[in-house]
Amino acid sequence: MIGDLYPHALDCGISPERFWELSIPDIIDTMESFRRQEERKAKHELMNLHFLARDIGQFTTVAIQGSDKVKVMxxxxxxxxxxxxxxxxxxxxxxxxxxxxxxxxxxxxxxxxxxxxxxxxx
Incomplete structure (x- = not known):
């Protein structure tokens, strides 16, 4: 079990010294925390890309159809x-x-x- 956790813990930023100092539940908690942080970062990045794409789409529509026909958000x-x-x-x-x-x-x-x-x- 601990041998399986070691490479994943390193990927989560836990140093080898710290890994051997922590208990298994602490290692699992730290790895889950890292996963949640990475998930938040990914969601944030996807939101940024989504809004950028919407802005480009809105302003393209404004250029094509005219500003009086489109409400820019x-x-x-x-x-x-x-x-x-x-x-x-x-x-x-x-x-x-x-x-x-x-x-x-x-x-x-x-x-x-x-x-x-x-x-x-x-």
């Missing part, structure tokens, strides 16, 4: 509990930018309108 749409604050800050900046653009267009319109009312030429 942001990271906070998938993970609102993690990125809620970032979403709020980004939305606030977008609204501030849109308001500034609206004010600039309105001022431009007012200047052109007043100039035309005064009988000015272009």
């Amino acid at each position: 942001e990271l906070w749409d998938f993970f609102p509990e993690l990125f809620g604050r970032d979403h709020e800050e980004t939305e606030k900046k977008i609204q501030e930018k849109q308001l500034a653009e609206y004010k600039a267009r309105f001022n431009d319109f007012a200047i052109r309108h007043n100039h035309a009312r005064a009988g000015g030429e272009n």
Whole structure:
């Protein structure tokens, strides 16, 4: 039994010295912990690849069909509990930018309108 565990324990990062100091249940617990950590890493990597593929697909669709026909999902749409604050800050900046653009267009319109009312030429 212990001879069967030894190569697997080494693969799990347990040093030979540490292996011989641990009891069999401790070795098994350490190996199971290593397996769970590796599984979490693999899931995390697969999630990253999945979201990257979805982003590429979304932006390809936007390029082909036009931005008004496709809703582009942001990271906070998938993970609102993690990125809620970032979403709020980004939305606030977008609204501030849109308001500034609206004010600039309105001022431009007012200047052109007043100039035309005064009988000015272009």
